[in-house]
Amino acid sequence: MLFINQQIDSEVLNFYGWWQSSVCFFAFMALMAIWWHIGKKQKDFGQVWLALSVLCWCFSGMFEIYFSKSSPLNLYYQGWLSIFSLFNSLFILLALPWFRYLPSPLKHLIKSNTWKYIVGIPFIFSLGPTINLMVSGKSYGIINQLDVYYAFFTLIFLGYVLWESFEKRRLKLLSWLTVLCTMVILVAQLYKLLNTSINLLLFSAIFKTCLIMLFFALAMSWVKELAENVIPKSENLSLIFSKTLNKTGKLEQYIHLNGFPGSKERKVTLSGAHYNLLLKFAQHKKSEAFDDWLEIKPKNYEHNKEFEINDHNQIKRLLSAILDNLFGKENWSKDHHYIPLKNTLFQMSEHKARKIRLALPKENIFL
Known part of the structure; x- marks a missing residue:
């Protein structure tokens, strides 16, 4: 046995x-x-x-x-x-x-x-x-x-x-x-x-x-x-600006990004400074009264002329804020998220290094 x-x-x-x-x-x-x-x-x-x-x-x-x-x-x-x-x-x-x-x-x-x-x-x-x-x-x-x-x-x-x-x-x-x-x-x-x-x-x-x-x-x-999480091309991305009052009466400013695969839209809440900067880009792109190119202030510029953008860091902080909302802090990388999003949203002038505008078609922007 x-x-x-x-x-x-x-x-x-x-x-x-x-x-x-x-x-x-x-x-x-x-x-x-x-x-x-x-x-x-x-x-x-x-x-x-x-x-x-x-x-x-x-x-x-x-x-x-x-x-x-x-x-x-x-x-x-x-x-x-x-x-x-x-x-x-x-x-x-x-x-x-x-x-x-x-x-x-x-x-x-x-x-x-x-x-x-x-x-x-x-x-x-x-x-x-x-x-x-x-x-x-x-x-x-x-x-x-x-x-x-x-x-x-x-x-x-x-x-x-x-x-x-x-x-x-x-x-x-x-x-x-x-x-x-x-x-x-x-x-x-x-x-x-x-x-x-x-x-x-x-x-x-x-x-x-x-x-x-x-x-x-x-x-x-x-x-x-x-x-x-593939960043869509400029022609496939649409941008919608929204404002609303929350339950406490505080104004919330956010954008909707449409065109990401796997979902209909992505809501991104922005601070007042970031929202207004992106809105400025959109208004210049949509309006016939403005040149759609915005100029970045030169480094160490001491004259009285006013510029739409104070420095390149404003653009970097705006992109970082959007990515933090989309993917979460520290969950995105420069090569796979930051650079593709920058190329999708913005276009640098080939003739003037400090000129920048929204790369999205104006019909894809809703104010």
Whole structure:
């Protein structure tokens, strides 16, 4: 009877190993393919780290196959699984600084230069005893489960960051699925920590499948956001000026931008100075009584002549205010957002360096 049970366990472990290695390798290749076509151009390596974390599970599955005929208490078997688990957690943590949306309490920590030490030092302290266990063949209790503690450490950050990423992209259901997946992983790690008799292979198969699917959902949400946040060309963008009184009687000034893919219009609330500056551009563009070119005051100009724009920084601050409203502060970049928006909204004179006007057709401007 014991021999039959061992044979069944061996077959289950062999099947699980083949499943894990094949599925995770396919997921690794698919994530890398998405990165190759999109992330490489963006110079965003976060998805590469996530793909490598999945590849660790692929290698773990190969060792499941190799040791399927051995005792599950084999120290080499347990040791290699712990090593791949540690690398999986490490690669996930190294991916987090590349995420566009990070929760405010953790943002400065994850983006800081000390992050690699925060994740690297516990990794080394966990990896060293694991290797020593394999070499010496001696069991040291808590040391055998250092990968589990490192996984807890990873889950705290990963769950929080995934929630924020989906929530900021208005994908609330995926945020709640992240919570559910995190809870399943926590339960699996607790059972492993307590060394219970429950079938951990089943839990492992469930949470690895769920997490891989979340990684793909994250990649697709990133693609969706890139598609929706493409700055349209001047002829495809329309500009509408509006003013209204809020409930407290305070005047609110904002513009509507139509022409962005994925939505009918985008509302941008501006301060009085920014609103009036953009309105001045629009009035000069629309009116036949004015020259549609505005002149920027030269640097260190000391005469009494008045200029429509005091300096180039006024234009920069206006563009930054619009981008902050469209994408959120620190979520836009100069190359992918600022320069395209500047080229869409404004046109510099080829003959006079300090002349500037709205690039939008006058029929696309509504005062």
